[in-house]
Amino acid sequence: MTAFLWALLTAGIWGVVPLMEKIGLAGGSPTVAVVVRSFGVLAGLLVFGWWLAPWPALQGLSWRSVALLMGGGFLASFVGQLAFYHALRTGAISQVTPVAGAYPLVAALLGWWVLREPLTLPRLLGVVFVVAGVLLLRK
DSSP states (O other), rough: OOOOHHHHHHHHHHHHHHHHHHTTTTTTOHHHHHHHHHHHHHHHIIIHHHHHSSSGGGGGGHHHHHHHHHHHEEEEIIIIIHHHHHHHHSSSSHHHHHTTTTHHHHHHHHHHHHOOOOHHHHHHHHHHHHHHHHHHHOO
């Protein structure tokens, strides 16, 4: 599959999941929901990771890479998910999800600032449109 098709598949999955989570959060604590969700991730890792992961490739990772990947996992899968669940539990899915989904804006700006990636006109326009969308959904 091409990168574009993988991205479309991701968008489809990530578009359905907030609905499942909004319904699943009914009457529950966001913290407990993150723990329960993490068991789903663990199940996927055990079932698919065991057979599909190229385990010898782990030896090629530096400690820095491992620390960055684990830190990213903690921030995205725990801290970010907890914040998202708090927003989703009390807010409208049609407002919370697009605003939370504006994370590519942060990534694009960090790519430009930290990694010195070029900020081309199309990328800049994309950033402007994301900011405009978030501002429109504020209320």
